Amino acid sequence: MKSNRIGALAGRIASAICLLALLLPALAFSSDRVPRPVINIDKPGRCVEDTATMRREHPDMLRHQRDLTVHEGVRTRAHSLKACVECHASAKTGSVLGKQGFCQSCHDYASVRIDCFGCHASKPKLAAGAKP
Amino acid sequence: MSADANEGLSRRGFLAISAAALGGVMLAPGIRLIEIAGARPPEQAVSRQVRWGLLIDTNRCAPGCDDCVKACATENGIKDTGNPRTDAQWIRKVELKDRRTGRTHSVPVMCQHCEHPPCVDVCPTGASFKRADGIVLVDRHICIGCRYCMIACPYKARSIVFQDITDQNPDVPRGKGCAEGCTLCVHRIDHDRQPACVEACTKAGHNAMIFGDLNDPQSEIAQRVAKYASTQIRADLRLNPGVRYQGL
Secondary structure (H helix, E strand, O other), X not given: OHHHHHHHHHHHHHHHHHHHHHHHHHHHHHXXXXXXXXXXXXXXXXXXXXXXXXXXXXXXXHHHHHHHHHHXXXXXXXXXXXXXXXXHOOOOOOOOXXXXXXXXXXXXXXXXXXXXXXXXXXXXXXHHOOOO | OHHHHHHHHHXXXXXXXXXXXXHHHHXXXXXXXXXXXXXXXXXXXXXXXXXXXXXXXXXXXXXXXXXXXXXXXXXXXOOOOOOOOOOOOOEEEEEEEOOOOOOEEEEEEEOOOEOOOHHHHHOOOOOEEEOOOOOEEEOOOOOOOOOHHHHHOOOOOOEEOOOOOOOOOOOOOOOOOOEEOOOOOHHHHOOOOOOHHHHHHHHOOOOOEEEEEOOOOOOHHHHHHHHOOEEOOOHHHOOOEOEEEEOO
16 A cells, blocks of 8 residues: 555656656757857857867867977967967957857856966957057 | 268268178078078977077177067066066166176076076976977966975076966966066067067167077077187076076
8 A cells, every 4th residue: 555655656756757857958948047158259160170079178179289389389270279269259349258258158157267368368469459 | 172071981881881791690690590490380399409599798788778678578468567576577687897897787687598497496396397499488387386496596587476467468378376487489489580689689789689599500699609708697507508698
């Protein structure tokens, strides 16, 4: 008797979980209540790798490139932070930082702190006015 | 009268020609040697064959002139924060006077880019390192800001950044909490250009600084070092700096 009741309860919980699992993607993608990162791409065109690779592996690429650049003087542009900033800086603010900035918007969303711009310029050279 | 005028003209003409010739000698080999030594594809690592060096002719370095210091500050984004005791100083002018003879020198002093750098010896994290081509640098990604290198350097060439920095030169990342010093404008060298201080000194017509590859016998700096007496500061420490001084 008792085991029956427990079984029924377990069945109900399982069905609830299934329903939730089915509903979740719809909830996540359909409504405007869920905040999304702002990804503004002002310069359309191909990035150095495809989007999926860039999303997943850009920290490793940057880390690898930085060691090559600092220690071995390799200054190729493909995976360098400077080239990222030059291409992805916002047309409005001229920066990759700021609420709508290409880097900061996503990192805020994912709650990942970016240390890069404590030292590195967040604006390309011309926008920064370094060389008129 | 007319003969005098002619003579004056010819002398002036001679001076102009010789000045131009001198300028050609100073400039052309310098540019050429960098093209040869720096002709490195961007994807190739720096080579041990190269030893970058600076030769500073103290007889040509004018007292009170700080063109090199200003050029360095502009290039590397070093700004006056109003705290002269703690502001970063990559290059400074030092005025020297021999008390016995009264002879004065004014010399720029920066990181001397030693062959055996004490800053690298003491660095606990490996952030302070010497590149294969002899340039001594700080890897800011690894630096923890302990300042051992500042203590170890006999030339007081290292600084630490105390305040947040904004609007950096994209080629020269700098930030709070890291030790730093003259990089010989490594970002320019990697693109076959001269350091900012040397460029400014030459541009202003002082020609007191020569930059080049000490290992390349064809380079102007190597030829000058071979021909004329030059000294290293604190040569007794036997660190073999890449920066040498002439007429000191």
